Amino acid sequence: MTLDAAPANPGAPAVGGSDRRPDERHPWWSRPGLAAVAGRLEIAGRDAEGLAREHGTPLFIYDRRRFRDNAERLIAALDAAGLRHRVRFALKSNPDPEVLAVLRPLVGIDACSPGEVLRALDCGWTAAEISVTATNLSDRDLDVLLGHAVHINLDAISQVDRLGRRLTALGLPRRSIGLRINPEAGAGYNEKLAYSGERPTKFGIYADRVDEAVATAARHRLPIDTVHVHAGSGWLGDGLGSFEAALERVVAVTRRLIAEGHPIIELNVGGGLGVPARADEQAVDLDAYAAAIARQVAGLDLAVGCEPGDYLAKDTAILLAEVVTVEERAGTEFVGLDIGWNVNCSYFIYKYAQELVVCGAADAPRSRRVTIAGHINEAGDLFAEDYPMTAVDEGDIVALLNAGGYHQAMSSTHCLRPHAEALFLDR
Numbered sequence: 001m002t003l004d005a006a007p008a009n010p011g012a013p014a015v016g017g018s019d020r021r022p023d024e025r026h027p028w029w030s031r032p033g034l035a036a037v038a039g040r041l042e043i044a045g046r047d048a049e050g051l052a053r054e055h056g057t058p059l060f061i062y063d064r065r066r067f068r069d070n071a072e073r074l075i076a077a078l079d080a081a082g083l084r085h086r087v088r089f090a091l092k093s094n095p096d097p098e099v100l101a102v103l104r105p106l107v108g109i110d111a112c113s114p115g116e117v118l119r120a121l122d123c124g125w126t127a128a129e130i131s132v133t134a135t136n137l138s139d140r141d142l143d144v145l146l147g148h149a150v151h152i153n154l155d156a157i158s159q160v161d162r163l164g165r166r167l168t169a170l171g172l173p174r175r176s177i178g179l180r181i182n183p184e185a186g187a188g189y190n191e192k193l194a195y196s197g198e199r200p201t202k203f204g205i206y207a208d209r210v211d212e213a214v215a216t217a218a219r220h221r222l223p224i225d226t227v228h229v230h231a232g233s234g235w236l237g238d239g240l241g242s243f244e245a246a247l248e249r250v251v252a253v254t255r256r257l258i259a260e261g262h263p264i265i266e267l268n269v270g271g272g273l274g275v276p277a278r279a280d281e282q283a284v285d286l287d288a289y290a291a292a293i294a295r296q297v298a299g300l301d302l303a304v305g306c307e308p309g310d311y312l313a314k315d316t317a318i319l320l321a322e323v324v325t326v327e328e329r330a331g332t333e334f335v336g337l338d339i340g341w342n343v344n345c346s347y348f349i350y351k352y353a354q355e356l357v358v359c360g361a362a363d364a365p366r367s368r369r370v371t372i373a374g375h376i377n378e379a380g381d382l383f384a385e386d387y388p389m390t391a392v393d394e395g396d397i398v399a400l401l402n403a404g405g406y407h408q409a410m411s412s413t414h415c416l417r418p419h420a421e422a423l424f425l426d427r
């Protein structure tokens with residue numbers, strides 16, 4: 001659902017949230033379009049609690065303009081570093097057509113399934129603008145993907161072989177592929193979100209088997225034109241060194257493939273750029289990020305692929321919920337909400353930190369430590385533990401920030417709790 005243009009937000013700071021240090025803003029999470037105005041939370045110039053009372057909870061509210069701001073900020077940093085780049089939105093983070101309509105003029109698409117490719121095509125992207133990096137593709141998946149001129153990066157030798165066999169079986173011409181490399185070094189918000197490292201993971205071809213992957217591609221006459229890496233998700237300012245270390249290993253593979261005569265035209269550095277969830281978390285310095293990539297690809301004649309999900313989507317939305325229980329149990333104060341992990345699985349699955357704001361007391365001091373729980377019948381259905389929170393009463397409306405990436409996309413009707421409605425605001 002879309003609402004008409006809202007009045008200007010008088011309380012919003014003039015400079016983009018990611019362009020200012022959190023300690024220069026109050027509250028730290030405020031940005032154009034998200035602010036505490038006379039103590040009340042406003043998004044895109046609208047009173048958040050008023051929208052909850054009007055539309056009910058749970059309710060996602062998106063600030064449509066924020067997608068554009070995020071994409072433009074990233075593209076500007078890559079431009080400033082002199083990189084030839086192809087930015088693609090990781091559609092898995094938010095496949096809502098309303099979101100895709102905003103991003104369509106700005107970026108390409110990173111897809112990870114046939115369904116995502118079909119969604120992107122439906123929403124106006126051409127096949128040439130879509131890059132597929134999936135895992136464990138079946139013949140049925142490939143039969144859909146190979147029907148479109150999308151570019152496919154493969155993350156296992158067996159997948160290279162399978163794609164070659166499917167082309168033959170379907171009588172289709174040969175096509176260029178990419179290889180996803182496992183750098184054996186990870187970068188992520190925490191260990192749940194690091195996709196490579198010392199422990200073997202399911203993603204990518206390890207350095208010791210690249211020759212085998214190359215031989216398999218050659219046997220099927222599939223030119224290798226792309227090298228891909230995605231080391232993990234949600235990493236912040238202090239993760240940039242880990243990201244660069246992972247990249248360095250993959251660039252070494254890329255240089256070797258180029259030296260061996262492979263027509264590499266793109267190094268895809270994946271997504272993974274995180275967005276701070278709490279005041280003490282440090283945003284990624286985009287200029288430093290772009291400079292790290294530029295340093296690594298120096299002297300190589302190729303484009304840099306970049307496929308952020310969270311960086312473009314995460315801070316575009318809030319999720320509103322009503323407080324239905326406030327009760328002490330065995331020394332812990334529990335705040336119970338009318339939402340569950342079925343609409344916000346960040347903490348349940350990834351142990352991702354989240355900030356909760358009381359809509360009617362958005363900049364009030366955080367005076368108590370609480371555990372925030374949901375309405376799904378599982379003990380793990382929590383949103384925060386030992387969390388410093390403003391005092392709340394039953395009936396209050398609270399906002400979970402950073403709800404624009406992987407919340408709506410991963411929603412389910414577990415316990416037959418319904419999906420949340422989504423409102424899209426313009427400012």
Ligand SMILES: Cc1ncc(COP(=O)(O)O)c(C=O)c1O
Nearest residue numbers: 090230233234271272308309310
């Ligand atoms: C291959 C690939 N690219 C991009 C992304 C997007 O990651 P993020 O949302 O952390 O930027 C993912 C996420 O899992 C991924 O697996």
